[in-house]
Amino acid sequence: MSVVDDIEAKKDITRDELQYLLEGNEGEYLRQRAVAVRKAVYGQEVFIRGLIEFTNFCKNNCYYCGIRRDNRQASRYRLTAEEILDCCQNGYELGFRTFVLQGGEDEYFTDDRLCRIISSIKSNHPDCAITLSIGEKDRASYQRYFEAGAERYLLRHETADEAHYRKLHPREMSLQHRKECLYALKEIGYQVGAGFMTGSPGQTVDTLHEDLQFLRELKPHMVGIGPFIPQHDTPFGNEPGGTAAMTLTLLSIIRLLLPNVLLPATTALGTIDPVGREKGLRAGANVVMPNLSPKAVRKKYALYDAKICTGEEAAECIVCLKNRVKNAGYNIVCDRGDYRNRGIENV
Ligand code: SAM
Ligand code: FES
Incomplete structure (x- = not known):
């Protein structure tokens, strides 16, 4: 049995199997199996x-992050509630049915303010899903x-990995709290x-193996x-960046470990390789997240x-994106794109 067949069957991976795949062994077969499972x-x-x-x-100081x-x-900005609602309206007209509100941990956006924005989006677009990506909060805030x-x-x-987490973040942050947040979110009922x-910086096969085990759990x-990707004004500005090849291998592995998972071909992958997102889709990814932010602020994030934050990355160029996705053999659909649990159980 090949290693790829083995990890697909047991939905688990050993440290040595991970190393073997990261070295590029069985690369094409891994990709093909990931695509089959995604399909x-x-x-x-x-x-x-x-x-x-x-x-x-942002009140945090992650060593890798440009904001x-x-x-x-960093030239700081925050959008008004009206600007956020306008972005959603614009996105709705372009065919988006999910909006992802992402930002630094900005205390200006109190729970009251955020809840008002969330309710307004929901009342304008009841058929849309709202995703938040605003960092670590209290359980009560997540509930609200x-x-x-x-x-x-x-x-x-x-x-x-604890030691790796400490290399990436100052002492004021902790892996334990981050994990607690994730479990609280799940318990509340979020996807x-x-x-x-x-x-x-500091990532190894061992830390990656811990990442995959954590995801399985x-x-x-x-x-x-x-x-x-290094940002020149951060402490990691001179560190080497990650590669597209490694990212694609890990996308395929994650698809085999968690068959039903929603897996984005990310902007960062599209930044280091002009056709990175297409390659991501051909490695098992099934989501893309174009930028709907007002053009004036895109470069500031x-x-x-x-x-990449203009041209085909941008949401307004949805037609170009549709063509690119079609060329990769897939079709963009205009719906909320919820998680599916079709037959294949995540272990
Ligand atoms: N503040 C929220 C949080 O902490 O989850 C969301 C915003 S944060 C900027 C979103 C993600 O950007 C982080 O989880 C991190 O993985 C990614 N990111 C930050 N700096 C990066 C870099 N230099 N290269 C690639 N990704 C980066
Ligand atoms: Fe990156 Fe806060 S340090 S979003």
Whole structure:
């Protein structure tokens, strides 16, 4: 039995099997099996999410992130409630039925403010899903957002290894709290997304293996992975970035471990390779998240250098995106794109 068949059958992977696949062994077969599994659950459909980067203020200081609080070079902005609602309206007309509100941890956006925004989006667009990606909050806050109408939450765990987590974040943050947040979100009833950067400083086969084991344990509905890309005004500005090859291998492995998972071909992957997102779709991904933020602020949400944020990345170029996805052999569908649990059980 090949290693790929073995991990598909047992929906688990050993550290040595991971190393073997990351070295490129059985690469084409791995990709083919990931595509077959994705097809069994989601057919040829690709879900789109309209990403609204509504604030780049952040109280955190993650060493890798271009909008960390100590980056004095970042030009800070926050969108008004009206601007956020306009983005949604624009997105709705373009065919989006999911909006992802992402931002730094910005205390200006109190729970009251956020709940008002969530309820307004919901009342304008009852047929749409709202995803939040606004970091670590109290359980009570998560509960309030859920009751206001948010149904999904993206919170990458970043790394499941304690020592690696401490290399990526200052002491004021903790892996334990991040994990607690993810479990609380799941208990409340959100569709939850975890994930990590590939090639982040200090990442090893062992830490990646811990990431995959954590994902198997958490069983998230979505997994966001993309390459680490250095941002020149951060402490990791001179570190090497992650590669497309490694990201694609991990996308395929995750598809085999969690067959039903929603798996985005991320902007970061599209940034380091002009056809990275198409390659992601051909490696088992089934989601793309074009940018719906107002053009004037897109460059300011600079998590990393050379982020794609105009042209075909942008939501307004949905026609180009549809063509690109079609060329990759898939079809963009205009619906909420909920998680499916079709026959294949996640272990
Ligand atoms: N504040 C929220 C949070 O912490 O989840 C959401 C915003 S945060 C900028 C979204 C994600 O961007 C992070 O989870 C991280 O994985 C990714 N990110 C940050 N800096 C990056 C970089 N230099 N390269 C690639 N991805 C990066
Ligand atoms: Fe807060 Fe990156 S440090 S969003």
